[in-house]
Amino acid sequence: MTKLSPLGLVSALLAFSPSFALAQIRGSATFTGNDHTGGTCSLFNYTLPAGISGTGIGPSNWATGGKCGSCLQVRGPNGSTKVMVVDSCPSCLENRLNLSEDAFVKIADKADGIVDVEFDVVSCGLNSPLIIRNKIGTSRWFFSMQVLNANYPVTDLEVSADDNRTWESTVRQDYNFFEKEDKSGFGKDRVSVRVSCSNGNQVIIPNVSMESEVQIVAPVNC
Template sequence: MNRRHLRWIVPAATAVVATVVAVVLVTQVGGNAACAAGGSASHYSAGRNGMCNLGTPAEGAYAAVGRAEYAGGSACGTYLDVTGPNGTTRVQVVDMCPGCPAGKVDLGKGAFARIGALSAGIIPVTYATVRDPEVGPLRVKVSGGTARSSLSVVVDNHGNPLSTVELQTPSGFAALRHGEDNTWTGSFGALSDPVTLRISDGYGHQALVDGLALGQKDFQQTQTQLYGGPSPSPSPSTVESSAPASPEPSATTLAAAATKSPPKC
C-alpha cells in the first residue's frame, strides 16, 4: 500500500516543483519583474483612451486586465512582461477587461502578434508586473479647478502603481481621490493657475511637478521623472493625448494596488 501511495504522490510532487521552477524563471526574466502569473491571453483593439484615459500606446503595446487585477484603476499606467509561445513582449495597462477572470489578459493585436499567432485567438501565457520600467518624463492632464468644477488629474509615464497625487495649497499638500477611470479628483474651489502636484508611487518614489496649466484638454509633457533620472520641472508643454508617448517596448503592471501598495509575491 505504501509503495502504491508513493508512486502516486511522487509525480504530483514533481509537477508542483516544475510549476514553481517555471514561475521563478519567468519572474527572473528582465531582472525587475515580479509576481509571475500563468494564464491566457486574447487580443482586441482598444478605443482611443481605454478605461484608464491614457490613450493607447503605439504598435498595440497595451493590455486590459480583469476587474480584480485592475483594482479600481490602480493598475492603470503600469507595465506587464507577457511571455507566450513565441517570446516576451512588454505592454502598458490602459484598460479593464470586465469579462476576464484572474490570470487572463487582453492584449493589443500588435503585442499579441509578437508572442503568438493572431489566428489562434487565445494563447497560453505567463505574465509579470515590472518594477521601475523604463519610461519617459511624466505626462499630466489637468482639467477643472474652477469655482464650478472639481480639479481632475490624469498622470502617465509613472511606471509603478501610484499611491498618492497631491495638490499644493497655501496650507500644505491636499490629497486627491483616485477613481476607477484613473482620474485623481478633488474640490478646492477656484484655483490659481498654474498648479503644483506632488506625485508618489508605492515604492517610495516621489516627484514635484509645477507649472501645470489648468483647463488643458491634452496631456502636458513635463521634464520630470518619478524615478531613474534627474527631476527638473520647467513649465510643461502641451502634447496631443491621441498619440501618447510610450517606451519601446511599452509595458504595464499587473495589479497590486487595491491598497495603493506595490505588488507582493
C-alpha cells in the first residue's frame, strides 16, 4: 500500500527564463494495447491524465529513460492527439512511436497498421501538481525516487541532506527512478529534493521521508 508523507510540507517553485523549444520530428507510428502500467517507465499505480494516452518510444529518442513521462503531440493522416511516454520500444525503427490503440485510432485508421507521423514534445498541460515516489526498499542507506505527473520533461533530480546548503545530483535509470551513482543513500531519514524540468523551472520539496514507498504530492507543477 502506498504510504503518504506527513502533512505540512512546503514547496517552492523557482522560475527561470524558459528556453524550452524542441524541433518537430518526422517519423512513423504503429500501435499496441492500452495498458501503460507494465512499461519500462514503471508507471504502476499511476493513472494517465484525462485525454492523454500512452506510447512507447524507440531507441533513437529513448534517452535512457529521459523521455519517460514526457508528453508528445502526434499528428497523423486523420488528426492529432497528445500522448505520454510510458514505455520503451527496443525493436522500433528510428523515430517510431508504439502508440496505445486508443491513441492510434485518433490519428489514423486501425487497418493502416503503420503510418507516417510528425511529433514533438509539448507541455502535458496539467493543472495538478507533480508527484515524487520512493521505490520499494528506499531508506537512509539506499536512495531511489521517481517523478510523476510533471508538465515538462524532468532533466535532473538533486538531493540536499544539509538543509539546502548543498545539492547532489542523482542518475536516472532505464526504469525511470533516480538513484545515487554508487547505489547508496544520503544517510538521513529526511532530505530536501529539487526537481528540474526542461522549461527551466525547479520545484523544491523539503522534509521528504526516505521511507520505502512514500509518495508525496507537491503543491505545484513545473
